[in-house]
Amino acid sequence: MRQDLSFHNYKRVYVWELPVRFYHWLNVLCVLVLGITGWLIGRPPGLTSLPEAYQQQWFGTIRFVHFVTGYVFLFNFLFRLYWGFVGNRYARWNQFIPSTRRRVNEMVEVIKVDVLQTRIRGIIRIGHNMLAGVIYFVTFWVFLFQAVTGFALYSGMSDSWIGRMCAWVVPVFGGDAVVRQWHHAMLWFYVVFTLVHVYLVAYHDYVEGRGTASSMVGGWKFEREDLLGH
Amino acid sequence: MKDPGRTLWQALQEKGYSRREFLQFCAVTAASLGLKASAIGAVVEAFEKKPRPPVVWLHFQECTCCSESFIRASHPIVADALLDVISLDYMETLMAAAGHQAEKSLADTLKAYDGKYILLVEGSVPTGGDGVYCTIGGRTAIAILEEAAKGAAGVVAWGNCASYGCIQAAHPNPTGATPIDKLLRRTVVNVPGCPPIADVMMAVVSHILVFGRLPDLDGQGRPKEFYGRRVHDTCYRRPYYDAGMFVEAFDDERARKGCCLYRMGCRGPVTYNACSVSRWNGGVSYPIQSGHGCIGCSENGFWDKGPFYQHLSSFPGFGIESTADTVGLALGAGVAVGVAAHAVATNIRKRSLIAENRQESVVAREPSDDKKVQP
Incomplete structure (x- = not known):
């Protein structure tokens, strides 16, 4: 009978340390600001009033905000990479790489549970589940791609050493226009990622009731006592 | 063949130029090379003392607009200096010789000035079909290029064709048109543009003559002094860009006002060239000044980055109208x-x-109001 099995004791687990949560929300802010300003830079709206050019600077300001946020985004990202080496076991770099048979199985299991909506059979880790880990690993590469292409474009208008370090990208792509094209296209990766990410957090919280959504605020998740040994 | 042992100054004197005109030319050259005033002396000295190197100008897949641009350089001496006075031993458009005589002239120059002549190449080289899409005097462009480049002191690629392949290399590139720096295992100075600015071409050649070495090049082989900045950076319409005042149609109020053409597809922000500094035809104008956006003619593969009147290019594989945003x-x-x-x-x-999860939920007991708190 189902009822006999159903009552479980849950334990609190401190999963996301403060630096991880701080990184997450700062990253959210950066992505939002970069996305909105980036969209406006790519497709500036037409304004109806016609003052003289010296009376306003709004487009310049938007670009300035984009560049400053780009720096914040990059250093925040670099900090997260660093934390992947010194943080707790849930923040470790190896959480993002399906290196063992067991991890690959877990990834398949999560796909079954999340997409095909079967029942959970195996054990899904309490930190990033393995599928989420792999997807975040992909996002890290996209973060890097956006940072490098962004600073490569920036190198044309700045003496920033980060820009200079990324300038080699331009000849590889074959010119600023191509770099800009890809930098712009990747905006849609963030849109799609955010949709899926926010939905899946809500989904897991709703279906499992383990505090997935609130964990990024307080750091706590809940795990069945009988599964904690794993 | 004109005697290349003479100096430029000697040759100019014979053409009837005055000392004043010669010095003006040297000052213009120094200025366009970005030299400080005290370095004008070095330019004068170079043109007075250094023997003029022989120049070979090859034409392959091109439209000759580079040559046309070149002979319209703003300073009158330039055309004379580089096309007539400097020993231009082989240039199909301007040389007097024809047929076997011309081919012999080329062969003689390559032999007599081995390791000394400057090779200027206009046009891309087709590599498809064993190079049959461009043959001159019965030889393929690729064979001529390889032979001529072997003994060249320096190689300059004129225009977008020689630098990037231009329209011949646009998709699907039926002839396998290839930029020359992809064919030669040596440094090539790329001077892209369709055509390049005449004064820039003049200055690149002058740089080689004055300093006896190639100018500083960027990651794409372009001289930094002319391709270090975007057209956008020195555009006189730039204040409208920063103010967010954009032309939205070629006949709107903002177009009349001379606002920024960014939304009309102007490629100025992604195009490295000196147009907005030196301008064209002796400093008269440049495309943006004439009310049309830059089409990015000095950028790699600019033909494939259309449509020209759209800020974002079409996305490969999704039809001409679909951008990354679509x-x-x-x-x-x-x-x-x-x-x-x-x-x-x-x-x-x-x-x-x-439902199971809900069943697991424990009913939390409300704090009872009945129980009195014992003091």
């Missing part, structure tokens, strides 16, 4: 629909699990 929007909408469908499916397929 594709992205469709993708985003698709995902949103998928997520919504998934949410519905969750409530159906996982209803027993959700």
